[in-house]
Amino acid sequence: MNDDYLWDKSGEPDPQIQQLEEILGTLRYQPKPLRLTSRRKYIPLLAIAASIVVALLTGGLWLESQKTEGSIPAVAIAEPANPKINPPISVLNRTPKTRKRVLVRHDRREALAAKQQLMFALRLASEKLNSAYRRTQDKRSSYENNLPN
């Protein structure tokens, strides 16, 4: 069989090869712009870094709120003498700041627990970041070792 058409598309066209070219041509390379930055490798690291930043911001805000509440003396916490019978006008007209003082002990317990959780989350995120970085380095070095030159 003359395979000139298969070789360099010269000579008499082979109908089966032409049909295959037509069908398989749908899978042909479609030109795309070249990107010379490794997008895929940095996505996990970016995500981890972003979560750490969010955690730090949350921690910073929490510490800030603690400072404000810590300046309120514990002795200032006082219940009205008999609120059920005759609540004084001052209690009824409490400002948000006064209500905050009444709740401060309970808040502190919760805040301490939140702080411990936050510290744990930060340690965990840091460990994960280190682990991801090590994995990326290992993969990269083994990939480069497998390539020619």
Added chain:
Amino acid sequence: MATANMLVINPLARAVPAPENERATELPVEIALVAAALAGDREGFGRLYDLYAPLVHGILLARVPRAEVDDLVQDIFLHAFKKLHTLRDSAAFGPWIAMIARNRAVDFHRRSRQTVEITDELRGSDTQESKAAEILELIRDLPEAYRETLVLRLVEGMTGPEIAGRTGLTAASVRVNLHRGMKLLREKLTLTEGL
């Protein structure tokens, strides 16, 4: 006759580099582009990408799932851009990047878990595309040297001399691989139609 002898002696020849006189005529351009890219000219490297992306695409398409091919093409050219200084012979950019693509495909299979691609590809709503995916599967079942040259010829539309020039294989090897691969593919297609 020489071709017939080659069929018997060296049917899967693919590691034989082509003699200088058999290389494609685009080599001087390629050498200049490699030199420009080494000097930091990104546009020069971009032109190398335009010239060789179909080759890399075809090599990958013959070996890895279609959904992975485009990303891998980008990864390979990114790697080539970083490692271009290690290329000793500027005229051998084609064979060099073809080898990177083959190694990357092997690496892909070593790292990824075995997946069944047929379902995704054959469920395509486009009939022509699903037919193409079926035929591609048949080509992928052929020996490696045949499947690569057939994909470059039938999918990427390259001629035999172009395949030889860009991969660095001898024209004789490419011709043999095309001829024998096509013969095997015809047999498989006949069997498939008979079912």
